[in-house]
Amino acid sequence: MKEVLAYPANYWQTMYEIWLIISVVIYLVVFLPAAYFLVKYRYRKGINEKAQHVEESKALEVLWTIIPTIVVIYLATQSFAFYRVQRNAPEGALEIKVTAFMWGWEFEYPNGKKVFSFFNSVVDPEKNVYLTTDKVNDMFKAYIPEGRPIKVLCTSRDVIHSFYVHPAKVTEDCVPGRITHLWFQINKPGDYWVFCREYCGTQHSKMAAVLKVVPKEEFENWLQQGVQANQENSKHNL
Amino acid sequence: MAAVSYKPYFSAGLKEWIFTTDHKKIGIMYGVTSLIFFLIAGLSALAIRLELYQPGLQHMSEDTYNQALTVHGVVMQFWWAVGIWSSFGNYLLPLMIGARDVAFPRLNALSYWFFFAASVLALLTLLPGNHIKMMWTGYPPFSLNDNAGPTAFYALIVHMLGASSLASAINLVVTNLTMRAPGITLKKMNLFLHSFLAMNVIQILGVPALAGAVTMLLMDKYFQTAFFDPTRGGDPLLYQNLFWFYSHPVVYVMILPAFGLISEMIAVFSRREIFGKTSMIIAIWGIALLGFMVWIHHMFTSGVPDWIRILFSYTTVLIGVPTGIKIFNWVFTLYKGSVRFKTPMLYTLSAIFMFLIGGLTGIPLGLPAFDIAVHDSHFVVAHFHYVLGMSLTLAAFGGFHYWYPKYTGRMYSELWAKIGLLLIMIGSNLFYFLQFIVGLEGMPRRYADYPPIDSWIWLHELQTIGSMILGFGIIVAVLNLLLSTKLGKKAEDNPWSSPSLEWLVPSPPPPHNFDKIPHMPEDWDPYNYEWLEKQHRKH
Ligand code: HEM
Ligand SMILES: [Cu+2]
Ligand SMILES: [Cu+2]
Numbered sequence: 157m158k159e160v161l162a163y164p165a166n167y168w169q170t171m172y173e174i175w176l177i178i179s180v181v182i183y184l185v186v187f188l189p190a191a192y193f194l195v196k197y198r199y200r201k202g203i204n205e206k207a208q209h210v211e212e213s214k215a216l217e218v219l220w221t222i223i224p225t226i227v228v229i230y231l232a233t234q235s236f237a238f239y240r241v242q243r244n245a246p247e248g249a250l251e252i253k254v255t256a257f258m259w260g261w262e263f264e265y266p267n268g269k270k271v272f273s274f275f276n277s278v279v280d281p282e283k284n285v286y287l288t289t290d291k292v293n294d295m296f297k298a299y300i301p302e303g304r305p306i307k308v309l310c311t312s313r314d315v316i317h318s319f320y321v322h323p324a325k326v327t328e329d330c331v332p333g334r335i336t337h338l339w340f341q342i343n344k345p346g347d348y349w350v351f352c353r354e355y356c357g358t359q360h361s362k363m364a365a366v367l368k369v370v371p372k373e374e375f376e377n378w379l380q381q382g383v384q385a386n387q388e389n390s391k392h393n394l
Numbered sequence: 395m396a397a398v399s400y401k402p403y404f405s406a407g408l409k410e411w412i413f414t415t416d417h418k419k420i421g422i423m424y425g426v427t428s429l430i431f432f433l434i435a436g437l438s439a440l441a442i443r444l445e446l447y448q449p450g451l452q453h454m455s456e457d458t459y460n461q462a463l464t465v466h467g468v469v470m471q472f473w474w475a476v477g478i479w480s481s482f483g484n485y486l487l488p489l490m491i492g493a494r495d496v497a498f499p500r501l502n503a504l505s506y507w508f509f510f511a512a513s514v515l516a517l518l519t520l521l522p523g524n525h526i527k528m529m530w531t532g533y534p535p536f537s538l539n540d541n542a543g544p545t546a547f548y549a550l551i552v553h554m555l556g557a558s559s560l561a562s563a564i565n566l567v568v569t570n571l572t573m574r575a576p577g578i579t580l581k582k583m584n585l586f587l588h589s590f591l592a593m594n595v596i597q598i599l600g601v602p603a604l605a606g607a608v609t610m611l612l613m614d615k616y617f618q619t620a621f622f623d624p625t626r627g628g629d630p631l632l633y634q635n636l637f638w639f640y641s642h643p644v645v646y647v648m649i650l651p652a653f654g655l656i657s658e659m660i661a662v663f664s665r666r667e668i669f670g671k672t673s674m675i676i677a678i679w680g681i682a683l684l685g686f687m688v689w690i691h692h693m694f695t696s697g698v699p700d701w702i703r704i705l706f707s708y709t710t711v712l713i714g715v716p717t718g719i720k721i722f723n724w725v726f727t728l729y730k731g732s733v734r735f736k737t738p739m740l741y742t743l744s745a746i747f748m749f750l751i752g753g754l755t756g757i758p759l760g761l762p763a764f765d766i767a768v769h770d771s772h773f774v775v776a777h778f779h780y781v782l783g784m785s786l787t788l789a790a791f792g793g794f795h796y797w798y799p800k801y802t803g804r805m806y807s808e809l810w811a812k813i814g815l816l817l818i819m820i821g822s823n824l825f826y827f828l829q830f831i832v833g834l835e836g837m838p839r840r841y842a843d844y845p846p847i848d849s850w851i852w853l854h855e856l857q858t859i860g861s862m863i864l865g866f867g868i869i870v871a872v873l874n875l876l877l878s879t880k881l882g883k884k885a886e887d888n889p890w891s892s893p894s895l896e897w898l899v900p901s902p903p904p905p906h907n908f909d910k911i912p913h914m915p916e917d918w919d920p921y922n923y924e925w926l927e928k929q930h931r932k933h
Contacts, residue, residue: 171763172834179754186725186750193728194743197664198735207666207923208730217673220722221715228711228757235761236704242766243700258541278845285450286845315536316630318695318770322836325767329696331631332535333624336697349845353695353770353838355529357541358456361841 163305163341165325167238174234178227242326245339249305252298256310256317256330256352259359263298269379271298273365289347289366297347297368301375305341317363318353327353342369400904402803415499416905420506421485422801427513428481429872431473436865438462438469443825443861446854449846459842460527461543467530468548469516472555475648475782477509478790480559482651483566483590486797489896489903490587490920492575492912497568505562512554519547529840531637532608534622534630538615549612556605563594563601570594575895577914584894584920585668588675589654592682593647599686600640600647607636634696638689646685648782649749650678652789653720656742659796660724662892663739664731667921670723677716677723684713694762695769703762710760717753721746736890737811741792744819745785752780755830770840773833779826788818794875799885803902806882810874817867825860828853893918893926 160166197204253264260274277296280287300306310319310330320327324340342348352363370378403418411419441462445453454462484502488495496502519526528542537545570591574583583591611633613619620626622633661668668674690698690706724746733739755777758764768774798806832853837844844850888897895914899907918925 165767167763168767171761172758175758175761175764179757182754183750186721187747190725190728190743190747193725193731194733197728197731197733199732204732207664207732210666210669210726210730212670216722216726217670217719221719224715224718225712228714229708231757231761232704232708232711235707235763238763239700239704239766242763258539283450286843288846315539316533316696320770320836320838325836327695327766327769331624331697333629334631334697349836351836351838355460355531355533355770355840356536357527357539358460360460361456361838361843364845 159343161342161344162321162324163343164238164242164339165323167242168325171235171238175231178231182227243338245307245337246305249307249339250301251307251309254308254310254319254330255313256319256356256363257313258315258357259352259363261298261319261350261363261365263365265379267379272296273298275359275362275364278364278366279362286362286364289349292347292366294368297366298350299375299378300342300367300369301372302345302369303341303343304372305339307337307339310336310338315356316354317356320351320353321367322349322351329354342367345369345371400900400906402902403905404902413503415495415503417484417488417496417499417502418903418905418907420502421481421483423506424477424484424509425481427509428473428477431469431477431513431516433868433872435466435469435474436868438466440861440865442466443858445842446844447858448855449844449851451843454842456842457525457527460529460840461525463840464526464529465516465519468551470782471530471644471648472551473513473516475786476555476559476644479590479593479648479651480505480509480562482655482790482793482797483562483594485801486896487566487569487587487590488573489899489907490584490894491570491573491578492895492908492914493569493573494907494911496565497573498565501561501565505558505565508554508558508561512551512558515547515551515554519543519551531641532611533637534611534614534633535624537611538623545611545615549608552608553605556601559597560601563597566590567594567598575912575914577912577916577918578895582914582919585657585671585674585678586651586654588678589650589657592678593650596643596647596650596682596685600643603636604640604644607633607640610636631693631696631698634693635689638692639686642689642692643682643685645778645781646681648786650681652745652786653678655789655793655796656724656745658894659738659742659792660727660746661921662796662890662894663734663736663742664727665734665923666727666731667919668723669726669729670719671921673719674723677719680716681713684709684716688713688760691760691765694765707760707762711757714753714757721750721753737806737808737815738792738796738890740812740815741788741795744815745788745792748780748788748822749785752777752785755780767836768833770838771833772829772837772839775839776826776829776833779822779829784822784826788815791815791818791871796890797896798875798878799889800896800901800903802879802882803885804878804882805885805889806874806878810870814867814871814874817863817870819867821860821862821864821867823860825857825864828857828860832857891923891926892920893922894920 255262263271273296278292312330312332316329316331318327318329321340326338326340328336328338346369348367350365445459518524526543526547528537532548536542610621614622620628622628622630657668688710690702691710694703832850835849837850887901
């Protein structure tokens with residue numbers, strides 16, 4: 157498999173390309189004849205003043221019922237096949253519990269280490285504008301090991317939010333009283349956005365977090381350090 | 395037709411307008427209310443676009459943005475996309491079936507005044523302290539939270555509108571089924587009437603689900619019940635199920651009438667009967683029926699079990715089939731026609747080809763493998779703007795122009811109408827097409843602000859420019875319609891030479907529509923243009 161930035165975004169990408177090609181073809185199949193008819197059968201004095209009689213055509217009607225049916229069923233089935241992979245985390249994925257709240261995210265790692273990211277951790281406090289990912293304080297970043305599947309178990313403390321991993325192209329709502337799941341894997345170190353994708357009030361548009369993807373050893377080191385420390389740091393924000 | 399000349403229906407004093415039960419006056423009242431609210435919602439959208447021009451908050455706070463977007467969504471959906479059809483339906487339906495009024499004229503007036511009451515409530519939410527910020531979907535538990543603003547306003551507005559729609563729907567269904575003049579058989583009903591029938595049936599079946607949902611919301615917020623509150627054993631997804639059980643079908647309440655208008659206009663300006671009329675009728679009812687079996691596609695990421703998502707993905711994409719049939723039939727209606735490019739026809743063709751984009755981008759939203767990345771992104775917003783913001787709006791504006799001589803007895807300026815349409819098409823395509831792209835790049839919807847990602851910034855800048863051109867085009871189109879009521883040339887009774895019944899009475903029609911209830915002859919058909927010529931030759 158060719159090197160992809162993130163899984164399961166590659167499945168989305170393929171689905172997207174299939175759909176795009178089919179759509180462009182359908183658009184042309186409808187538009188070109190229409191354009192031709194519009195020109196050919198435009199009203200012209202003395203030449204085309206009256207419409208001609210046209211018999212209904214059963215054959216055409218059947219054709220444009222059957223072919224679209226086959227196309228959409230194919231698309232839904234292709235989506236079904238991809239969706240199984242997009243939804244079901246591979247064996248051995250690292251489980252992270254995410255709890256959403258108004259307005260921020262709590263990440264809990266298997267050893268109990270927690271990271272909090274608040275709406276004001278991603279903005280410049282003076283100007284209330286978004287920082288770029290590299291300017292966000294590392295303390296608020298959720299570290300993610302490079303090239304390892306991550307399974308997120310999500311819930312919410314108050315209203316419905318949605319956990320959207322920007323590079324992996326997956327989103328799933330975090331619903332109070334339920335635990336939902338999604339998975340992703342990022343193959344290149346760097347900082348990536350997570351956004352809240354379900355409207356949740358005033359700071360909805362700042363309810364973002366940064367995933368810091370690092371090599372596996374660096375991740376292990378980070379995981380063992382100061383399990384409780386940054387919770388203290390974050391308290392004043394609550 | 396009429397030998398005696400009457401005063402037109404609209405020359406009446408203020409008191410007569412307020413207490414009227416005349417379907418035409420009520421139709422006009424609906425239309426004016428809808429259009430005013432359309433302009434309000436349009437202005438709030440332009441404010442939103444201005445804010446999104448650059449990252450950071452330049453012109454408003456987050457709360458103001460959220461309020462403006464709630465107003466935009468609620469008003470565009472309920473006052474414009476649903477409300478405007480009450481105007482067309484009330485005004486035209488009795489005329490098209492040869493009736494003097496609807497079945498229950500006083501109930502009809504009541505429907506309008508419920509709509510008016512909802513309008514007043516909506517305006518009250520603009521006062522400080524009443525701001526609602528729960529978006530048009532009003533999902534709990536958020537809508538139970540004080541951050542969302544007074545939930546009661548939202549619930550009562552929905553109730554008022556629901557009462558209005560239900561009464562109006564029952565009224566128009568009964569009118570259609572029982573009051574058609576002799577000779578207008580079910581088979582000879584035009585597609586406008588078929589679409590409105592299906593649309594009203596959907597309303598009758600669907601509104602109660604939404605009314606139930608918002609009632610439960612109201613009780614949860616103010617009477618300590620716990621239908622949707624998970625901390626006390628409720629389930630927020632119950633609301634989503636009830637809400638979308640109505641609110642998906644409601645998109646067909648919005649678009650089926652638009653299809654009806656498109657069919658009328660494309661037939662008249664091609665001088666041909668709609669190709670495959672029977673299959674068009676089957677498609678309308680197919681859409682109406684399937685429309686009730688797809689609502690989960692709005693909940694593909696909401697935590698419902700995966701197998702349900704897959705099941706509903708099949709039903710969802712299948713709606714593409716009857717919809718496709720309609721488009722193919724429209725295209726073949728042009729075949730061997732004698733096509734005239736008058737303003738309403740240009741609006742119609744634009745509506746069809748914009749709908750095609752809206753429809754083709756709706757299909758992937760029904761595929762969970764695709765939706766997983768774009769759910770609640772600007773891709774979705776662009777999809778429904780192509781369908782509602784463009785196709786529906788173009789069809790409605792096409793209808794304004796098409797029936798303009800009927801409503802006012804005058805003609806609009808053809809030149810300004812075309813300029814308006816051109817601006818609208820340029821502006822909206824620039825705006826909405828880039829909205830797709832920024833959505834594919836991941837931009838979440840309902841975001842007052844966004845991070846400075848390079849591609850997002852220029853995409854948003856161009857979108858805002860597009861939306862301003864669009865707004866300008868709408869102003870040109872609306873001004874032309876307004877000013878032409880005074881400046882327009884006197885129109886003929888039947889300027890488009892249509893045999894459809896509404897065109898066989900004078901323009902504007904007299905208060906009672908028909909001197910005698912017409913008996914339509916065997917060889918008459920709303921799309922039989924030869925028949926009309928034969929009549930002319932006889933005289
Ligand atoms: C001047 C024309 C218009 C402009 C500039 C405009 C702009 C926008 C924008 C930018 C959004 C998304 C904002 C966000 O998610 O942060 C939006 C949402 C929306 N628009 Fe429009 N729009 C226009 C016309 C229409 C029309 C004609 C309709 C319907 C008939 C419509 C229906 C909606 C709906 C239902 C939403 C979703 C609101 C929500 O998320 O709750 N819009 N509009
Ligand atoms: Cu949120
Ligand atoms: Cu839907």
